[in-house]
Amino acid sequence: MKQDDVFQTIDDVFLENERTDILTAVDDAGDDSSGDASGGARNGGGGDGAPGAGGAGGSNGGTPGDGGSGSPERRSLASRRSTSDTVFRTVAFTAGATTVGIMLAVGLFLSIRAGSALEVAGIGFLFTQEWSPETKQFGIAAVLFGTVTIAVIALIVGFPLALGTALLLSEVVRGRLRSFMVSLVDLMAAVPSIVFGLWGVFFLQENIIPVAEWISRYFAWIPFFAVTGEDGSTLTEASAFTSSAFIAGIVVGLMVVPTQASVMREAFSQAPVGEREGAFALGATRWGMIATVVLPFGRGGIIGGTMLGLGRALGETIAVYMIISPIFVINWEVLKTGTNSVSALIALRYGEASEFGLSALMAAGLVLFLITLVVNFTASSIVARSRSGAESL
Amino acid sequence: MSTTFPTRPDAPEADAHTDFLDAVDFEPPTRIPSPEGVEIGPRRTLRTATLDERFNVVGALAGGLAIATLLFGWIGPLSGIVGWFVVAFLAFVGLYVLLVSLRSDWQEVKDRVATVLMISAGALLFGALVFIVVYTLVRGSEALPFLNFFTQTMELTGPLDPLSSGGILHAIVGTLIQISIALAITVPLGITTAVFLNEIGGRFARFVRTIADAMTALPSIVAGLFVYAAIIQLVTHQRSGFAAAMAITVMMLPIVIRASDVVLRLVPGNLREASYALGTSRWRTVWHVVLPTARSGLVTAVILGTARGIGETSPVLLTSGITAVMNVNPFSGPMISLPLQVFDFVRSPEPNMIARGFGTAAVLILLVLGLFIIARMIGGKGPGQLSDRQRRAAKLDSIRDLQRITMLDDRIARGEYPPRVLPTVQTEAAPSPAAPSAPPTAPPTADPS
Structure with a gap:
């Protein structure tokens, strides 16, 4: 239906209304039938246009007649739904229900299939480091620890970068450069993770090893940064530093920075202009204004954005899978070769898994899903409850 | 039945009519101080460093x-x-x-x-x-200059063959087929769900929104595992492009719903209210007002979701299977896609295979970049923001509507407009008895601007 038709219909309704006013003035003393007839005529007039308008006209047409018969009756204000509206509501409702159906199917299927493995493993599933479902000895302690390690390193790398970039984009850079850089950040969020993985394996790995060696040499007194062999001796050769949680964490950190930065920038840019100007008027420097107005205002955005990034970092698969060399023991030394993550475990073992092994993998996936779910929901509720508001998310 | 308002036959162009609108108020205009004699110094640049x-x-x-x-x-x-x-x-x-x-x-x-x-x-x-x-x-760029890289498959090419043999046509075709199937499901379902969330609402809609938000947290590998266990193991018993498309759909659907939801929420409420006030039904409001207003944002949402879906590797790794031959049937046999092809290439230690892997990754990046630029060009503006041309057109439209509503033409024709009985006019003009009723001889000359 073209726009012209709508306008024409509206004109029709206006004119018909005028005519009916004249008719009803005459009809008031008369019988009800002519009132109904005029209502019918109006239905005919509006019928070629919007059905809703026609329906509303019909219900109006009946009223003057009721008034004439002298029995004041309370009129229902609910309008009758037109056919197209009913269809529309049904279709939209079906779409919503289908979406929920798909989503619930995923969740339920995972839970049911994971159930058989969880029954066997019990609570020990969370505390066993080994992974051999064939001998019923399996648990996600090691892989979960690796996942969290990588995600924490990613946050340590990513958070300062994201915060600085978000402040830069919202407070320092202006005009065309800003909109260009904002687009660039958004673009970077869409770069496939396999590209980051390639870069991590073929470039970062060899270039970051001297740094890792340096850290382990001077900060070995911090337990995380020591790199020791089986017998407790300190390792220094380069091969002990490859494929570590440190390298995977840096790559994943760069991957999640764009997400974090764009959520933070969104929150910062909503800081009220009046308060900014007030701070400047009181003599604040730009940093003073940021520290007293922008950062407190955007605190929800900072926390929420960081946690959204954390959620992504926990679930990242392919880049981690390409970089790490998988092990199934808890490795506290983040610079040392060997770590693991839940998603890498799934990618590694799904092919050779038996029915029961698959169920164990599902249990691992379910735990990962629950963790990211909690992280994401906490993030969005923090963002929604903060001053910077529910609009941005 | 259509109504046309009578226009004066000798009416000037529409632009000239609009100048009457300025003439309604005959108060003396706000006095603007004359800039003459005021010295204007050189413009100082702010935000500069000493x-x-x-x-x-x-x-x-x-x-x-x-x-x-x-x-x-x-x-x-x-x-x-x-x-x-x-x-x-x-x-x-x-x-x-x-x-x-x-x-x-x-x-x-x-x-x-x-x-x-x-x-x-x-x-x-x-x-x-x-x-x-x-x-x-x-x-x-080592692999990209070879034309065969885009026109051949890896069917007859081994790891040791030079770059002048073999290509990734099968992966490009696979990516296109998989993303098309995923889009065919995601776009209607996602946008309709977003419309449901925004236009119908209610308790169930809140539930749907919560579930969709929860699903954005689903790790991609878990989505792949779900499709692997639910579709491949139980139904098809083989890896296929369709299964990969299903995995991508599960990943993309929450993204598209969420992005479209945000865009639709930004449609100004007064546009909807104006539409309802004109007696329009809900469906027509959605179709003629809400969706056109949010069009650019919706396109952006879909394109960004597509870019994300094309780059997904891990769900495809579990579901599509790896092959070196062309397969255009999504329902049978493995069908590789670009990210998975990258993954497969770089697992080989051969330098040529790694070069092919980087070439494939470059194609993937360029594809995502292209999609992103298209999305920016279409959807750089929020809902309801108009370009200059659209704004001018809308302004002309509303002027025409105002004329139509107030029947300005008729009143001008009858000489009732502009009103002639204002005090300033009376004091200036000589009080002749015929003056108030006399039709204006000509409209005030149009402002050249």
Whole structure:
């Protein structure tokens, strides 16, 4: 239906209304039938246009007649739904229900299939480091620890970068450069993770090893940064530093920075202009204004954005899978070769898994899903409850 | 039945009519002070740095680089480009603090250092991200010049064959087929769900929104595992392009719903209310008002979801299977896609295969980049924001509507407009009895602007 038709219909309704006013003035003393007839005529007039308008006209047409018969009756204000509206509501409702159906199917299927493995493993599933479902000895302690390690390193790398970039984009850079850089950040969020993985394996790995060696040499007194062999001796050769949680964490950190930065920038840019100007008027420097107005205002955005990034970092698969060399023991030394993550475990073992092994993998996936779910929901509720508001998310 | 309002036959052009609207108020206009005789000085640029400040930055930078080079070259046992960079940066910040604090108080030092840190964070991030992309493109440029890279498959090519043999046509076709199936499901379902969330609402809609939000947290590998166990193991018993498309759909659907939901929420409420006030039904309001207003945002949402879906590797890894031959049937046999092909290539230790892997990754990046640029061109503006041309058209439309509604033409024809009985007019004009009723001889001359 073209726009012209709508306008024409509206004109029709206006004119018909005028005519009916004249008719009803005459009809008031008369019988009800002519009132109904005029209502019918109006239905005919509006019928070629919007059905809703026609329906509303019909219900109006009946009223003057009721008034004439002298029995004041309370009129229902609910309008009758037109056919197209009913269809529309049904279709939209079906779409919503289908979406929920798909989503619930995923969740339920995972839970049911994971159930058989969880029954066997019990609570020990969370505390066993080994992974051999064939001998019923399996648990996600090691892989979960690796996942969290990588995600924490990613946050340590990513958070300062994201915060600085978000402040830069919202407070320092202006005009065309800003909109260009904002687009660039958004673009970077869409770069496939396999590209980051390639870069991590073929470039970062060899270039970051001297740094890792340096850290382990001077900060070995911090337990995380020591790199020791089986017998407790300190390792220094380069091969002990490859494929570590440190390298995977840096790559994943760069991957999640764009997400974090764009959520933070969104929150910062909503800081009220009046308060900014007030701070400047009181003599604040730009940093003073940021520290007293922008950062407190955007605190929800900072926390929420960081946690959204954390959620992504926990679930990242392919880049981690390409970089790490998988092990199934808890490795506290983040610079040392060997770590693991839940998603890498799934990618590694799904092919050779038996029915029961698959169920164990599902249990691992379910735990990962629950963790990211909690992280994401906490993030969005923090963002929604903060001053910077529910609009941005 | 259509109604046309009578127009005066000798009516001037529509533009001239609109000038009557300005003539409604006959009060003397606001007095604007004359600019004559006021001296205008040269325009001063704001936000500029003094020479002093610039020298602080340059000096600190030079000092930092020098210290790092000294430490690494002669004195310290330090090595490695990254370490040099870190030391240089720390020395730069330290020197900068020193230089600024020579002439400024603590507050200003903090401000300068914070600005420097912000700029460095941004530069580091953009540098790293651009470097990642450029690195891939440069390493991929080894394979890209070969035309056969785009026209052949890997069916007859072994790992040791030169780059002039074999290509990734099968992966390109596979990606296109998989993403098309995923889009065919995601776009109608996602946008209709978003419309449901926004236009119908209610308790169930809130539930749907919560579930969709929850699903954005689903790790992609878990989505792949679900499809692997539910579709491949139970139904089809073989990996196929369709299964991969299903996995991509499960990943993309929450993204599209969420992005469209945000866009639809931004449609101004008064547009909807105006539509309802005209007696329009809900469906027509959605179709004629809400969706057109949000069109560019919706397209952006879909394209960004597509870019994300094309790049997904892990769900495809579990579901599509790896093959070296062309397969155009999504329902039978393995069908590889671009990201998975990259993954498969770089697992080989052969340099040629790695070069092919980077070439494939470069194609993937260019594809995502292209989609992104298209999305920006279409959807750079929020809902309801018009381009200049659209704004002019809308203005003309509303002027025409106003004329139609007030029946200005008729009133002009009858000589009732503009009103002639205002005091200023009376005092200026000679009080002749015929003057009020006399039709205006000509409309006031149109403003040339």
